[in-house]
Amino acid sequence: MKLVAAALVAVAASWMLAGSAAGQAAEVRVVVNGVDVPLAVPAVVFNGQVMAPMSGLFEPMGAIAAYYETDRSIVVTNRVRTTLVLWLNETAVLVNGQPQSLPVAPALLGSEVFVPVQATFALLGAWARFDEAERAVFVNSQITGITPQVASGALQVSVDATGPVQVETNVLSNPDRLVVDFINATLRTQGRQYAVGEAGVDRIRTAQFQVKPFISRMVFDLNQPVEISITSAPTSYLVTLQVRPRGAAPWQAAGNGPNASPLTPAGPVKVTAVGFQSDGQAGRITVDSTGPMEYKIREFAFPDRLAIDMQNAVFIPVKREISVDGTSVVSIRAAQFTARPPVTRIVVTLKRKLNYVVNRSAGQLTVDLNTNMAARGHLVAIDPGHGGQDPGAIGPSGLREADVVLDIAMRVRDLLARDGIRVLLLRDSDATVDLEDRPRLAREGGATLYVSIHANASPRAAVNGTETFYLTPQSLVLAQMIQDELGVVLGIPSRGIKTANFVVLRDNEMPAVLVETAFISHADDELRLRDQAFRQHVAEAVHHGIARFLAIYPVPQQAP
Ligand SMILES: [Zn+2]
Numbered sequence: 001m002k003l004v005a006a007a008l009v010a011v012a013a014s015w016m017l018a019g020s021a022a023g024q025a026a027e028v029r030v031v032v033n034g035v036d037v038p039l040a041v042p043a044v045v046f047n048g049q050v051m052a053p054m055s056g057l058f059e060p061m062g063a064i065a066a067y068y069e070t071d072r073s074i075v076v077t078n079r080v081r082t083t084l085v086l087w088l089n090e091t092a093v094l095v096n097g098q099p100q101s102l103p104v105a106p107a108l109l110g111s112e113v114f115v116p117v118q119a120t121f122a123l124l125g126a127w128a129r130f131d132e133a134e135r136a137v138f139v140n141s142q143i144t145g146i147t148p149q150v151a152s153g154a155l156q157v158s159v160d161a162t163g164p165v166q167v168e169t170n171v172l173s174n175p176d177r178l179v180v181d182f183i184n185a186t187l188r189t190q191g192r193q194y195a196v197g198e199a200g201v202d203r204i205r206t207a208q209f210q211v212k213p214f215i216s217r218m219v220f221d222l223n224q225p226v227e228i229s230i231t232s233a234p235t236s237y238l239v240t241l242q243v244r245p246r247g248a249a250p251w252q253a254a255g256n257g258p259n260a261s262p263l264t265p266a267g268p269v270k271v272t273a274v275g276f277q278s279d280g281q282a283g284r285i286t287v288d289s290t291g292p293m294e295y296k297i298r299e300f301a302f303p304d305r306l307a308i309d310m311q312n313a314v315f316i317p318v319k320r321e322i323s324v325d326g327t328s329v330v331s332i333r334a335a336q337f338t339a340r341p342p343v344t345r346i347v348v349t350l351k352r353k354l355n356y357v358v359n360r361s362a363g364q365l366t367v368d369l370n371t372n373m374a375a376r377g378h379l380v381a382i383d384p385g386h387g388g389q390d391p392g393a394i395g396p397s398g399l400r401e402a403d404v405v406l407d408i409a410m411r412v413r414d415l416l417a418r419d420g421i422r423v424l425l426l427r428d429s430d431a432t433v434d435l436e437d438r439p440r441l442a443r444e445g446g447a448t449l450y451v452s453i454h455a456n457a458s459p460r461a462a463v464n465g466t467e468t469f470y471l472t473p474q475s476l477v478l479a480q481m482i483q484d485e486l487g488v489v490l491g492i493p494s495r496g497i498k499t500a501n502f503v504v505l506r507d508n509e510m511p512a513v514l515v516e517t518a519f520i521s522h523a524d525d526e527l528r529l530r531d532q533a534f535r536q537h538v539a540e541a542v543h544h545g546i547a548r549f550l551a552i553y554p555v556p557q558q559a560p
Contacts, residue, residue: 027042027043027135028042028043028044028045028050028052028135028136028137029043029134029135029136029137030043030050030052030057030117030136030137030139031136031137031138031139032057032058032060032061032121032139033060033061033139033140033141033163033164033166033184034060034166034183034184034213035060037052037056037057037060038056039052039053039056040053040055040056040112041053041109041110041112043114043117043137045130046104047103047104048103048130049103049104049116049117049118049119049130050116050117050118050130050137051104051107051114051115051116051117052114052115052117052137053109053112053113053114054067054074054106054112054113054114054115055112055113057115057117058076058078060164061078061121061124061126061139061141061163061164062078062079062163062164062237063076063077063078063079063082063124063163064076064077064078064480064496064497065115066496066498067113071087072087072088072089072108073085073086073087073088074086074087074088074106074113074115076120076124077476078124078163079236079237079476079477080162080236080237081473082095082096082123082124082125083095083096083097084120084123084124086102086106086115086120087105087106088105088106088107088108088113089105089106089107090105090106091103091104091105093123095123100123102116102119102120103116103119104116104119117130117137117139118130118137118139121139124162124163125142125144125162125163126139126140126141126142126162126163127139127140127141127142127186127214128140138212138214140163140184140185140186140214141161141162141163141164141165141184141185141186141237142161142162142163142185142186142187142188143159143160143161143165143182143185143186143187143188143189143216144160144161144162144188144189145158145159145160145189146158146159146160146189146192146194146204146206146218147160148194148196148204150196150198150199153198153199153244153245154199154242154243154244155196155198155199155200155201155242155243155244156240156241156242156243157204157218157240157241157242157243158238158239158240159182159218159238159239159240159241160236160237160238161182161185161237161238161239162237163237164237165182165183165184165185165237165239166182166183166184166185166299167180167181167182167183167230167239167299168180168181168183168296168297168298168299169181169228169230169296169297169358170294170295170296170297171294171295171296171358171360172294173292173294175221175222176222176223176224176225177219177220177221177222178201178219178220178222178226178228178243179217179218179219179220180217180218180219180220180228180230180241181209181215181216181217181218182215182216182217182218182239183213183214183215184213184214184215185214185215185216186208186214186216187206187207187208187216189206192205192206193205193206194206199226199243199244199245200222200223200224200225200226200243200244200245200246201220201221201222201223201226201243202221202222202223203220203221204218204219204220204221205218205219205221206218206219207219218241220243224245224246225245225246225360225361226243226244226245226246227243227244227245227246227357227358227359227360228241228242228243228357228358229241229242229355229356229357230242230355230356231355246359246360246361268312268313268314268342269289269290269291269292269293269310269312269313269314270289270290270313270314270316271287271288271289271293271310271313271314271315271316271334271344272288272289272290272316272317273286273287273288273317274286274287274288274317274320274322274332274334274346275288275322276322276324276329276332278324278328278329282328282368282369283328283329283368283369284366284367284368284369285308285332285346285348285366285367285369286364286365286366287308287310287346287364287365287366287367288363288364289310289313289363289364289365290363291362291363292360292361292362292363293310293311293312293313293360293365294310294311294312295308295309295310295311295358295360295365296308296309296311297309297356297358297367299353301353302488303330303349303350304349304350304351304352304353304354305347305348305349305350306347306348306350306356306367307345307346307347307348308345308346308347308348308365308367309337309343309344309345310343310344310345310346310365311341311343312341312342312343313342313343313344314336314342314344315334315335315336315344317334320333320334320335321333322334328350328351328352328354328369328419329348329349329350329351329369330349330350330351331348331349332346332347332348332349333346333347334346334347348367348369350369351419351544351547352544352547352548353548354369355369356368356369377448377555378421378422378448378449378550378553378555379422379423379424379445379446379447379448379449380416380421380422380423380424380447380448380449380450380451380546380550381423381424381426381441381442381445381447381449381450381451381510382409382412382413382416382423382424382425382426382451382453383409383426383438383442383450383451383452383453383504384402384405384406384408384409384410384425384426384427384453385401385402385405385452385453385454385455385514386401386402386405386454387402387406387427387429387430387431387432387433388402388427388430388431388432388433389432390402390432391403392405392454392455392520393455393456393457393520393521394520395520395521395523395526395529396461396521396523396526397523397526397527399520399526399529399530401454401455401457401520402430403430404455404517404520404529404530404535405453405454405455405517406427406428406429406430407535408453408517408535408538408539408542409425409453410425410428411535411536411538411539411540412451412453412539412542412543412546413425415539415540415543416543416546416547419547421546421547421550424441424442424445424446424447426438426441426442435503435504436503436507438452438503438504439503439504439507439508439512440507442508442510443508443509443510447510448510448555448556449478449510449511449512449546449549449550449553450504450508450510450511450512450513451478451482451512451513451514451515451542451546452502452504452505452512452513452514452515453514453515453517453542454514454515454516454517455516455517455518455519455520455529456516456517456518456519456520456521457519457520457521458519458521458522459521461521461522461523462522463519463521463522464492464493464518464519464522464524464525465492465493465494465495465518465519465525466483466486466487466490466492466493466494466495466515466516466517466518467483467494467495467496467497467498467516468480468482468483468486468497468498468513468514468515468516469497469498469499469500469502469505469513469514469515469516470497470498470499470505470512470513470514471499471500471501471502471505471506471508471512472505472508472509472511472512475505475511475512475513476497477511477549477553478511478513478545478546478549478553479497479513480497481545481546481548481549482513482515482541482542482545482546482549483496483497483545484545485540485541485542485544485545485548486515486517486538486541486542486545488541489537489540489541490518490534490537490538490541492518492525492528500514502514510556511549511553515542517529517538518538
């Protein structure tokens with residue numbers, strides 16, 4: 001480590017010298033939204049500013065960064081289209097075109113671009129602090145606004161954040177309340193209360209519930225049982241909570257008045273059965289019990305799953321794996337999670353992130369998955385690049401791009417079709433289709449989404465990996481979702497998402513991306529592209545990315 005540091009100093013900016021002089025201290029960790037970012041080379045501290053290599057730094061904040069050698073600029077953009085432009089060795093920075101300044105200039109060390117962590121994230125609206133004692137810089141999404149409003153008997157709370165937030169819901173008894181936690185999120189407005197008096201909710205209290213890790217908490221004081229649904233917006237960091245009184249149920253109809261809580265378990269409740277009913281892309285999980293249960297639901301990613309914890313609940317059927325034949329769920333496992341206190345846990349592994357609605361009655365908890373079914377109205381155009389007279393790029397051992405991408409495209413079509421999503425395949429044989437015709441064919445066919453599949457080529461034989469291109473703002477999220485999946489499963493370098501002025505992206509009004517699956521010009525990547533299993537992995541990753549996007553992207557209004 002010392003040797004590496006010494007080598008870096010030779011080409012370093014002045015802050016590097018200071019950083020290594022203070023160097024006996026432990027390495028500095030960079031923790032962004034709870035993710036301990038793996039750093040290619042160690043971060044250093046200069047003038048209180050943590051300087052860290054930029055690769056991988058911004059993704060946990062839902063942002064992406066690119067370094068442009070031509071003008072030595074670093075461009076950082078996020079989902080709400082905040083754009084920062086920084087330059088090497090300059091403290092000037094543009095924030096959405098407005099000049100501001102950084103306390104320390106970015107610098108190039110070896111092949112790594114270092115950026116000032118707290119300052120850069122602060123310009124994205126994030127909360128960032130360097131904890132001297134822990135030798136770690138903590139960066140969180142900030143919750144900037146909470147807006148409750150009541151409409152047609154339901155309470156809708158819009159929660160605005162500066163980055164992605166992870167939501168946990170928790171229903172507690174005595175008194176009845178609903179707790180919604182935002183993990184790794186900092187609350188900008190402290191300790192507010194909102195009087196509601198409708199939709200089963202008396203008031204909402206908000207607080208910074210915990211630091212390390214940060215948890216922002218909203219407590220809904222209830223006067224009757226409610227159900228809640230949570231949706232995340234595709235093109236912003238807005239989370240919408242909808243709370244409404246639960247439909248009349250036997251134990252509520254007993255007429256004990258709004259404040260008489262029927263949720264007073266005497267001793268642990270017994271969970272007697274867990275079931276799943278599939279309805280195409282939607283599905284319902286049912287949990288039967290001998291009495292009302294308190295529950296907590298956590299969301300996890302990679303793979304997407306829900307953990308449903310039933311508090312004070314003993315699981316009677318020893319351990320269960322429920323067979324699932326739906327297209328939205330991979331598996332459901334239920335078991336006694338802890339004996340003391342008794343917690344029953346149900347883990348639902350999803351094929352992608354889904355919206356869900358929870359409903360609780362005295363003897364049953366139901367979790368409805370994917371209730372909006374938005375994806376079914378979509379028509380996905382899949383464009384296998386090249387074909388016919390145009391073989392595309394040809395690998396060192398003779399593999400033709402046109403053949404590989406057709407096979408992958410047909411696999412993507414089959415996977416989407418299995419979900420009940422309609423697909424328009426722009427060629428299904430080795431046929432010539434003019435490039436200029438492809439976006440038009442998609443548009444005339446009624447497509448709502450466009451995914452072009454290619455294999456990459458470079459004059460430099462050593463270049464490999466996967467990357468996804470987009471051009472228009474509405475395509476960024478789709479590109480990011482597909483590239484996220486490819487990066488996780490393919491086992492080759494993820495080169496990230498990039499903009500490019502390709503015809504199929506430029507002449508397209510719908511969200512449109514071009515996936516460069518791997519480099520056919522790279523001998524090992526070509527070998528992978530020959531492999532059926534690798535092609536299937538690519539197709540599954542593209543399918544997952546599309547499915548994630550469709551789950552949150554509404555079908556556009558039909559043109560008149
Ligand atoms: Zn191509």
